Amino acid sequence: MRLFASTALALALGPFAAAAQTDITFQLWGSPQEGEVWARVAEAFHAGHPDINVKVEVADWDSYWEKLRVLVSGGTPPDVFAMDAPLYPDWQSRGALLNLQPYLDADPSALDGVFPLTLEAYKTKDGYFGLPRDFQAIVLYYNKDMFDAAGVAYPTDDWSWDDLRAAAKALTLDKDGNGKTDQWGFWAEAYDQEPFWGSVIWSYGGDIVDAPAGKTLIGSDAAAAGFEFIRAMWLDDKSMPTQSQLAQFGYDGFLSGISAMGVSGHWSVPDYAAAGLNFDVAPLPKGPAGRATGVNSAGFVISARTPNPDAAWQFVKFATGEVGQTELAKLGFAVPIRESVAKSDAYLKQAVPIRHQLFVDALAYARTKPVFRGYEDWASAVGDALATIWDGDADVADALAQAVKDGDAALAKAAE
Amino acid sequence: MNGLRPLGREKLWVLVLLAPTLLGLLLGTFGAIFSTLGLSVFDWDLLTKPEFVGLQNYAELPESRLFGKALWNTVTFSALYVPLVMAASFCVALLLNRGVRGEKLFRVLYFLPVVSSPTAVGLLWIWIYSEDNGVLNAMLGMLGVEPVKWLGAKMVLWSVVIANTWGAIGEGMIIFLAGLQAIPREHYEVARLDGATTWQRLFYVTLPAMAPSLFFQAVLATIHAFQAFDYIYILTRTGNGNSSFPTLVFSIYREGFRFFRMGDAAAQAVVLTLIILGFTWVYFRMQRRWGTT
Numbered sequence: 151m152r153l154f155a156s157t158a159l160a161l162a163l164g165p166f167a168a169a170a171q172t173d174i175t176f177q178l179w180g181s182p183q184e185g186e187v188w189a190r191v192a193e194a195f196h197a198g199h200p201d202i203n204v205k206v207e208v209a210d211w212d213s214y215w216e217k218l219r220v221l222v223s224g225g226t227p228p229d230v231f232a233m234d235a236p237l238y239p240d241w242q243s244r245g246a247l248l249n250l251q252p253y254l255d256a257d258p259s260a261l262d263g264v265f266p267l268t269l270e271a272y273k274t275k276d277g278y279f280g281l282p283r284d285f286q287a288i289v290l291y292y293n294k295d296m297f298d299a300a301g302v303a304y305p306t307d308d309w310s311w312d313d314l315r316a317a318a319k320a321l322t323l324d325k326d327g328n329g330k331t332d333q334w335g336f337w338a339e340a341y342d343q344e345p346f347w348g349s350v351i352w353s354y355g356g357d358i359v360d361a362p363a364g365k366t367l368i369g370s371d372a373a374a375a376g377f378e379f380i381r382a383m384w385l386d387d388k389s390m391p392t393q394s395q396l397a398q399f400g401y402d403g404f405l406s407g408i409s410a411m412g413v414s415g416h417w418s419v420p421d422y423a424a425a426g427l428n429f430d431v432a433p434l435p436k437g438p439a440g441r442a443t444g445v446n447s448a449g450f451v452i453s454a455r456t457p458n459p460d461a462a463w464q465f466v467k468f469a470t471g472e473v474g475q476t477e478l479a480k481l482g483f484a485v486p487i488r489e490s491v492a493k494s495d496a497y498l499k500q501a502v503p504i505r506h507q508l509f510v511d512a513l514a515y516a517r518t519k520p521v522f523r524g525y526e527d528w529a530s531a532v533g534d535a536l537a538t539i540w541d542g543d544a545d546v547a548d549a550l551a552q553a554v555k556d557g558d559a560a561l562a563k564a565a566e
Numbered sequence: 567m568n569g570l571r572p573l574g575r576e577k578l579w580v581l582v583l584l585a586p587t588l589l590g591l592l593l594g595t596f597g598a599i600f601s602t603l604g605l606s607v608f609d610w611d612l613l614t615k616p617e618f619v620g621l622q623n624y625a626e627l628p629e630s631r632l633f634g635k636a637l638w639n640t641v642t643f644s645a646l647y648v649p650l651v652m653a654a655s656f657c658v659a660l661l662l663n664r665g666v667r668g669e670k671l672f673r674v675l676y677f678l679p680v681v682s683s684p685t686a687v688g689l690l691w692i693w694i695y696s697e698d699n700g701v702l703n704a705m706l707g708m709l710g711v712e713p714v715k716w717l718g719a720k721m722v723l724w725s726v727v728i729a730n731t732w733g734a735i736g737e738g739m740i741i742f743l744a745g746l747q748a749i750p751r752e753h754y755e756v757a758r759l760d761g762a763t764t765w766q767r768l769f770y771v772t773l774p775a776m777a778p779s780l781f782f783q784a785v786l787a788t789i790h791a792f793q794a795f796d797y798i799y800i801l802t803r804t805g806n807g808n809s810s811f812p813t814l815v816f817s818i819y820r821e822g823f824r825f826f827r828m829g830d831a832a833a834q835a836v837v838l839t840l841i842i843l844g845f846t847w848v849y850f851r852m853q854r855r856w857g858t859t
Contacts, residue, residue: 212807215823215824216823219612219823222612222613223612223613240826241613244611244613244614244826245613245614246613330698330699331698339805340805341804341805341806341808342805342806392697393804393805394696394697394715394716394717394718395696395697395698397692397696397717398692398693398696398697398698398699398700401805524825526824526825527824527825529806530806530807530808530820530824531631533804533805533806533808534804534806534808537804537810541718541719543718543719556631559631560631
């Protein structure tokens with residue numbers, strides 16, 4: 151009935167209302183469910199700004215970036231679109247994004263209560279060209295059923311990497327006794343720095359990259375010790391599935407129920423819960439140089455060529471504000487960037503009962519995932535070189551030398 | 567033959583009726599080729615203005631981390647794939663041409679991969695090649711052979727060649743069957759009366775008559791080999807969106823759409839086109855020399 155009434159009203163008012171209406175498009179990557187959530191946010195926004203209509207379009211990760219490149223280079227960009235922090239400099243440095251600094255200067259309280267670490271990736275010397283919409287910190291996931299079955303104690307907040315390694319060994323099992331491992335103690339995505347190796351390197355006292363100087367830093371002795379730790383788990387203990395073993399089960403070893411532990415961000419929670427896993431989370435273990443984790447924030451940007459920058463800004467402000475963040479928190483795949491929402495029941499009392507607080511606490515020892523122009527090329531160069539360690543085709547020193555060489559070449563190319 | 571030639575106003579109608587196809591070809595195919603050619607002498611990141619750089623994109627190709635590897639992979643892949651798929655589909659066509667029982671069923675079975683979704687078929691091959699629970703290693707295990715890393719660095723070339731060959735046998739088979747069935751029966755009868763053996767009949771009757779089909783299929787197989795992408799990508803993709811066996815087409819896609827380097831991607835595409843053009847030219851020369859019957 152309400153729908154009918156509002157349609158009738160819209161039809162009646164149509165010709166008059168249209169003059170004052172502004173339509174903006176908002177595109178993002180994600181699942182159809184995420185699209186629905188953002189459509190709800192857009193609806194809530196429309197209630198407060200009846201003159202602005204937001205059209206939400208969602209696509210999967212790969213299609214999203216392809217479409218976006220074509221739309222932007224073709225001169226018909228969406229007004230507002232989602233951005234991943236590592237790719238932000240590529241778009242920002244090429245003038246595709248609107249500088250939000252004038253709006254922030256006019257509205258100095260807009261960023262009050264936002265976790266400072268989540269803002270870092272979007273800061274440039276000319277101001278902000280994007281704002282974070284959520285953040286992700288990497289934590290340790292563990293499958294309680296597998297721990298119980300093997301009689302291994304759950305991970306504690308005081309674990310070191312050696313504790314994790316010992317537990318992983320104890321949890322690597324050949325359950326049907328056919329001579330082949332069918333449960334591994336640990337799984338990690340090993341190409342990108344974010345889910346695993348970046349945090350290990352930091353906790354061993356190494357560093358990853360100094361992009362302005364054009365230097366890939368993973369060749370240091372401290373970093374090499376971290377990589378050696380990962381190599382040993384993979385190839386000596388065999389407590390992590392190899393890439394080809396993994397390929398039989400899909401690429402997330404924790405999700406497919408073959409690994410007792412895994413590392414990931416909050417984005418995995420809905421998937422793991424939907425798969426029926428009985429799991430909880432713990433902080434990443436400590437290394438010789440302490441505890442570390444990576445923080446990455448997805449964000450919103452506005453096209454530099456939007457005809458409606460003011461309306462677009464209103465929407466971005468709303469979506470990064472309390473209401474938008476509360477909706478996002480309820481969705482359960484990300485951590486809100488606003489302290490007030492992160493402390494609210496909307497985030498802490500989600501349907502999946504795990505230690506959500508831990509993701510927020512991680513900010514105390516987290517570092518921002520390095521972001522710079524040419525990130526994808528660099529990450530692929532380094533990831534490919536490192537893969538030769540995990541596949542057992544090269545030793546750590548040779549692979550790191552190759553990674554530094556290829557990584558530096560990619561940085562040099564991006565600086566051109 | 568004059569009766570078949572359009573006369574007077576008919577000529578106009580021929581043009582009008584062909585216009586949609588011709589326009590599509592002109593704008594779509596040739597337009598894309600020429601704009602790629604143009605793009606290859608610019609630095610263009612899709613977002614800012616293209617900058618003319620002359621032949622620099624070509625000059626830098628040898629140093630490119632991705633291009634060198636992709637070119638090598640594509641060339642070695644093609645060198646194995648083309649002869650293999652030609653031989654396999656020719657053998658299958660010969661066997662089916664002898665009037666085997668259930669010939670139609672076999673034709674459908676062999677042609678099925680050609681019309682199946684490469685993604686689904688690729689996933690099936692992953693299952694065949696996988697290390698622990700793979701079908702292939704399970705069979706080898708029964709013979710007491712250690713499990714092989716079929717998609718590891720040492721075997722991956724052969725594994726993708728075999729999967730691709732399997733996927734393309736049906737296509738060559740159809741062409742060859744058509745060719746075989748067009749050979750007049752009398753040729754064989756005469757050969758038999760002259761006392762030719764089975765092998766002699768194959769070499770002196772079948773093969774010469776099949777030359778046009780063989781050349782045609784060789785051109786097609788070579789083009790497919792150099793453009794190979796889907797099976798290979800599904801079998802060899804890695805967690806970072808890369809592939810452990812990147813091919814040229816994949817490298818072009820990554821360079822342009824992932825790394826913001828359209829000019830470099832265009833230069834690679836031009837090189838790929840030239841390679842295919844070169845092979846096609848050689849085939850046509852060979853056909854002119856040996857292919858006329």
